[in-house]
Amino acid sequence: MGRRAIIFHGTGGNPDVCWYRWLAGRLAARGYTVEVPHLPDLNVEPIATFLPKVLGAHRFDEDTVLVGHSGGAAFLLALLEHVEVTVAQAILVAGYCTPPNTSAEPVLQQSYNWAAIRSHVRDISFINSRQDPYGCDDRQGRAMFERLGGTQIVRDDGHFGDYDQPYDQFDLLDRLIA
Numbered sequence: 001m002g003r004r005a006i007i008f009h010g011t012g013g014n015p016d017v018c019w020y021r022w023l024a025g026r027l028a029a030r031g032y033t034v035e036v037p038h039l040p041d042l043n044v045e046p047i048a049t050f051l052p053k054v055l056g057a058h059r060f061d062e063d064t065v066l067v068g069h070s071g072g073a074a075f076l077l078a079l080l081e082h083v084e085v086t087v088a089q090a091i092l093v094a095g096y097c098t099p100p101n102t103s104a105e106p107v108l109q110q111s112y113n114w115a116a117i118r119s120h121v122r123d124i125s126f127i128n129s130r131q132d133p134y135g136c137d138d139r140q141g142r143a144m145f146e147r148l149g150g151t152q153i154v155r156d157d158g159h160f161g162d163y164d165q166p167y168d169q170f171d172l173l174d175r176l177i178a
Contacts, residue, residue: 003063003088004033005177010070010094011043011107018161019170023067026174032065043071043107050106051078065177066090066121069160070136074107077144080117081109089123091176093160097144100135114147124150125176129157 005027007020015021015036024034035058041050054075064087068076073095080090097112099105118124128141138154145152153172161167 002033003031003065004035004059004061005065005067006058007034007036008066008068008072008075009036009039009042010072013042013069013072014038014040018069018167019173020069022169023173027065027177039072042075043105046106047075047078047109051075051082054079055082060085060087062086062122063088067093067173067177068095069093070095070134071105071107073136074105077112077117078107078109080120081113082116083120086120086122088121089125089177090121091125091127091173092141092144093127093170093173094129094132094134094136095126095144096136096140097147098140100132100137100140112147118148124148125153126150127153127155127160127172129155129159131156132159133162134159 015038020036024036027034060083066076073092076090126141126144128138130138141152158165
């Protein structure tokens with residue numbers, strides 16, 4: 001089957017912002033089949049109806065690597081809870097599991113089955129900043145790490161890419177993916 005990676009952009013984002021295409025190119029050069037889906041309804045449509053659409057649109061197996069940024073990272077929690085296989089790796093960049101600010105967060109579930117999430121991923125990492133302008137900070141990363149284990153990385157890199165933060169490459173992320 002071969003190794004595959006799926007990179008999920010953040011709320012209001014698209015596949016062509018920040019480091020998504022750069023990482024896709026790096027992984028493709030290493031033999032990965034890479035998908036960077038455009039999901040305009042991410043964190044707009046309620047997770048209960050959005051999640052089944054995404055699960056049905058992609059193939060997941062033991063060689064799959066999942067990367068999510070911001071709302072895309074929060075989305076990975078629901079995806080990992082409900083996917084029917086154990087994927088190789090998940091990296092949540094500027095992720096969160098509770099509302100990080102006063103914005104509506106339809107991407108979040110009311111609660112999570114943390115044991116199911118843990119059982120559906122072999123290796124999980126959380127990368128957050130101490131100073132994240134949206135509240136997707138190291139405390140959010142710590143909350144997920146305490147429930148799921150894995151690896152927590154704390155940086156001082158804002159939101160790791162945003163409309164006012166150029167972040168065209170993400171070398172750390174490239175190195176974390178086997």
